[in-house]
Amino acid sequence: MSPTRREITGFSNPTVKALRALREKRHRKAAGRFLAEGLRLLTDARECSYLPEVLVLSDRREPHPLLAALEEAVEADGGEIIETTPDILSKITGKDNPQAVAGVFAEFDTSxxxxxxxxxxxxxxxxxxxxxxxxxxxxxxxxxxxxxxxxxxxxxxxxxxxxxxxxxxxxxxxxxxxxxxxxxxxxxxxxxxxxxxxxxxxxxxxxxxxxxxxxxxxxxxxxxxxxxxxxxxxxxxxxxxxxxxxxxxxxxxxxxxxxxxxxxxxx
Amino acid sequence: MSPTRREITGFSNPTVKALRALREKRHRKAAGRFLAEGLRLLTDARECSYLPEVLVLSDRREPHPLLAALEEAVEADGGEIIETTPDILSKITGKDNPQAVAGVFAEFDTSxxxxxxxxxxxxxxxxxxxxxxxxxxxxxxxxxxxxxxxxxxxxxxxxxxxxxxxxxxxxxxxxxxxxxxxxxxxxxxxxxxxxxxxxxxxxxxxxxxxxxxxxxxxxxxxxxxxxxxxxxxxxxxxxxxxxxxxxxxxxxxxxxxxxxxxxxxxx
Structure with missing residues (x-):
């Protein structure tokens, strides 16, 4: 596993807490970051030249060429890749049936x-x-x-x-x-x-x-x-x-x- | 208070439980009833000749001529009127800031x-x-x-x-x-x-x-x-x-x- 990849299996892991906090506006504003989920959405982002700083993957994901392309792009860009359980992904995104992938993006300039x-x-x-x-x-x-x-x-x-x-x-x-x-x-x-x-x-x-x-x-x-x-x-x-x-x-x-x-x- | 009016202050009251259950599809289908909330919506219903069988009012409601008209119509129609606390109304409708009024209607023929x-x-x-x-x-x-x-x-x-x-x-x-x-x-x-x-x-x-x-x-x-x-x-x-x-x-x-x-x- 490369230095930019790690596995998280604990709900109380501080990274999980920080990611989950991005569901709240004040934490998003403090971090200047937001969450987006799903392979299709993250692929749209990539094709528009937006790459997540952190890519969170389910350890039960099915292989998919678009997912491989996404992982490769994030790694090449120096981003971090985290593998975790569907339960923890669900906790992060607040969705019962979480998608297999979520990403953390820097908020845009909205002036x-x-x-x-x-x-x-x-x-x-x-x-x-x-x-x-x-x-x-x-x-x-x-x-x-x-x-x-x-x-x-x-x-x-x-x-x-x-x-x-x-x-x-x-x-x-x-x-x-x-x-x-x-x-x-x-x-x-x-x-x-x-x-x-x-x-x-x-x-x-x-x-x-x-x-x-x-x-x-x-x-x-x-x-x-x-x-x-x-x-x-x-x-x-x-x-x-x-x-x-x-x-x-x-x-x-x-x-x-x-x-x-x-x-x-x-x- | 007329026989069709009553006050409910307890969360565990069976009527409260039955009303709250209408938020779930299987209970709605079993009862053939649904919930609608808010004075504007209930007034629209009344003006389209739909009256609730049960009208639930907040005991903190402000007087309003449309509300008086609604109460009168429900009473004339033989419906039931329940007064309760905002907390219980909130529990029934599942909304944090509940409207001052909600009604229970018979489901329509959807064939x-x-x-x-x-x-x-x-x-x-x-x-x-x-x-x-x-x-x-x-x-x-x-x-x-x-x-x-x-x-x-x-x-x-x-x-x-x-x-x-x-x-x-x-x-x-x-x-x-x-x-x-x-x-x-x-x-x-x-x-x-x-x-x-x-x-x-x-x-x-x-x-x-x-x-x-x-x-x-x-x-x-x-x-x-x-x-x-x-x-x-x-x-x-x-x-x-x-x-x-x-x-x-x-x-x-x-x-x-x-x-x-x-x-x-x-x-």
Missing amino acids: LAALDRSSADIWLVAQALRDPGNLGTMLRTGDAIGAGGVILLDDCADPFSVEAVRASMGAVFTQRLAQARWEEFEPWLRSGAGQLVAASLRDAQPYRGAPYSAPCFVMVGNESRGLPEPYEMACDLRVTMPMKGRADSLNAAVAAAVLGYEVLASL | LAALDRSSADIWLVAQALRDPGNLGTMLRTGDAIGAGGVILLDDCADPFSVEAVRASMGAVFTQRLAQARWEEFEPWLRSGAGQLVAASLRDAQPYRGAPYSAPCFVMVGNESRGLPEPYEMACDLRVTMPMKGRADSLNAAVAAAVLGYEVLASL
């Missing part, structure tokens, strides 16, 4: 300054999105519509939580992520080209055939409260989607997708 | 035979959908696009779980629900008018501008495996949505919504 808005025609913007599943789904939708990334405004769920990473189906590695307060975002947006669009009931036009223009920033609000009125009023375009039933709103990730696909078709 | 396909132009169909949040989100989307309801094929998550009911935002009361195996669904579908449509990569045409016709049955598949090939091949129309990134699929509830809105716009 607005690091975004190149000219790199894509569509960007998704979420304000105070609380559900990690919705956040991950927005990342996944962003990937599908060819968005540049997702900008998280105000107090959102953590995009580096195990749940958000899982729901993103790997898009956390293909989409750019930024986190900002509205007070930072608005001046940044207005410092360059960009059309801010939101689904709204206030002074809105039908979402189909609306005059979208690139780069188009498609914004959705909090699951319960929607967008604050000043945010809506700051938009360049407010659009409305048909609501044929009793409800007056869609799930936030659904609204972002329906609107995002409409923008994609019209740009 | 295909009870569906009137001519009552709506769009129906959503989900095959082996495993995530209750996705299922609830599809119900909510169905309400928004004016669908008649959601047909659940094969082994889906239980639409009467607390999580699905919560994610439906009340649409579990506005949408019709049916549950069937594919072997029952296909002959039922073909026994009347109906176009079966699925998002597919097999011999598919662009989803925008495709020749949708009413009643249109929009089908999505399992979160991991998608639709079985024979189900796709049985469709009258296979359509494809742009996938600009690495992923080759969307979240199931998102796919249903993007496709559903497209059908709505073109019928």
